[in-house]
Amino acid sequence: MPPLLQLTAVTKSFGAVRALRGISFDLQAGEVHALLGENGAGKSTLIKVVTGAHQPDSGHLEIAGQRLTALNPTSAREAGIACIYQQPALFPDLTVAENIALRLGKTTPLCRVRWSEHRKRADELLRRIGADIDPGAEVRALSMPEQQLVEIACALGASARIVIMDEPTASLTQSEQQLLFGVVRNLRAAGVGVIYISHRLEEIFALADRVTVLRDGESVGTRPIGELNEAELIRLMIGREMAHIYPDRGGTPGEIVLAVKGLNCAAGGVRDVTLDLRAGEVLGLAGLVGAGRTELARVLFGITPADSGEIRLNGKPLRIGSPAEAVAQGIAYVPEDRRRHGVILEMPIADNMTMAVHARIFPGTWLRSGVERRLALDYIRDLGIKAYGPEAPGGSLSGGNQQKVALARWLATRPRVLILDEPTQGVDVGAKSEIHKLIRQLAQQGLAVLMISSDLPEVLGMSDRIAVMRGGTITAMLPGGANAHEVMAAALGQEEGNQGAA
């Protein structure tokens, strides 16, 4: 029998970034196949190729022996592929039955809606996966795991043969997890192929039949779960050489600039964070997606102010209730998603660079265009920004150069603390190393830098110290010389005792 799904030498690039470099992957009927890899290893892209959201540049797919060059979302659904995302994509104002009917039904606009049938169908599907949910309930009123179950019911109703689950347990409690595992096992018993993505190794050992590890867009290997232990899995995930040269650390850190003690923020999911940040150092903040790193930055910058805890800047306690207050105190935050809420694309880069300064000065202040232009030209030169001039709109620049403009905006405020969130995400290799050099220079000039990064080599190569977060709190503080295994183990929450096995 041919495999349910077979990917052969699939590649996919986004501009200069090669997300998938010739991946082959297969899924058998009645198996749970776990997909594992660091952030950015290519898991999401691979899933998007399978669900038809992305079309591969080369390579091909076979579904139950039928060869295809690409899928689109509709043809993927017709081929029996269903994906259950971490955040269920349901309509909150409609009932469960309506949601299921919408997903499954093929109707014409004027066709009569048979409510009783929809309800019966929904009831039956939910029963089949053992979910105790009223089909007449509004989705808004359901908990996150219940919504996931509705998604699974939809997948079942569409008689999906291939079900993809992307970190399904990220927001579940222990007992909800057990329920979900039961559903997954039922699916497997019914001959469905399940692609299961999770960062929790214990789940993978509990559920998966086989594991495929991705690294830098390549498959490092597919193994039956019985042949592996946790240490080997971690080694497969991180085992790569440092291809990139990082700037020398050098210099001894100065006094503590930012001291955080027992910081909590329920809205951001940050709990009991204690942290010191010294002048002249780069503190790397590592952790998996969802570990609470960006949330911590948002608390420190006053976007979601802390509920409790203490923040001291140069020994002085302060309360940061809004970004404006943070800026006034000399804290700068270059956010993760620079396309949204970072550089304003239609605004000239000179205006973009002075934007945060405007917030600090009296609103009636006369901006001398000569001064602004000179400042912009200085940053264009110092940061090596490739643009035709200060009046070039932000949108005309490449990703790396936009990132530098965002950086310039904050440097112009002369901050004492610089928080960088994924500073080199989506940036090509050349710009990446320039940004690394810049970060190091800034630290050497006495700035305290907190660098959030999901790029493990970057964290290891750049940081003077590494804080690892997991579940909203800092679980480990490692010295700059730490190795990838230590960081990964702390991020995955592996018990200290198990590490000895490595």
Added chain:
Amino acid sequence: MIKRNFRELSVAVALGLLLAFLAVAAPAFYQPQPLLSLLAREAPALVVACGMALVIISRQIDISVGSQFAVCGVSSGLLVAAHWPVALVFPLAILMGAALGAVNGLLVAGLRLPSIVVTLATMVTWREGLRWLRQGQFVNLPDGGQWFGMAQTTGQITLVVAAVLLLVLLAWGMKNLAVGRQVYAVGSDAEAARLAGIRPPLVTMGTFVFIGALAGLAAMMNLAQSPQVDPKSGMGLELKVIAAVVVGGVAISGGRGNLWGVFAGFLLLACISPALTHLHIQAYWEKAIQGGIILLAVVADGLRSRRSNRTGGGAP
């Protein structure tokens, strides 16, 4: 330079063509006194259009300006009729407009309500309140109060110069004052602005107070031109100024546009009616032609943003 201001320049060119055409086809249009009267009549609306430009650049809208204009006009008319000195009534009218604007601002910025709904509500409320209070009665102004006691021509020139001066100052300020930049930043991306330490609610509040104050100023400028105040004055003013702003190249989605474009757009729309008269075309074509111009402007903006989305996209 030309590329960046293409939208504004194309409106200016259209205006230039219309004026040139009139110079040939209807030179009577350029008779000084009627032309001056036309400009003086339009000056109050130009002042309100300046405020509207700011509000729309900050990604809000204010459709209550016509009612604010009427409330300020009637109230200050009553004060003038009661022989209060104009020098006192003048700032009071502006303050009153600012207060009405503050109501909008508090509701929009404070409660985060959509500005179209808030200002629709205040538009109807002020207008109906005024109707109820005045029962449709005009306010008769004392003789000799017109033109603030100046000769008619001097008064008209003063009004036009004041309106244009205000526009020039605002155009300069929007570009060269920190607060102007904040208005653009909030309109482009309020969240990015907030992350840059700007307080978007304050900026929003400020623009609403500002346009209210300008509505008060415009009401005084209108008061000076006529012997009585109609409580129904200012009806449709909001549509007129929004049209001028949109034709002038301010993006209804905020963050783009400038006051020079608004000036050109305003003059273009204002010239249509007298142009038709001078060309002996029936007046009811006016609205149709103005509508056509607005549609053209909106379609041009739509095509523009579609094009920039296509080229602006790319790899994540």
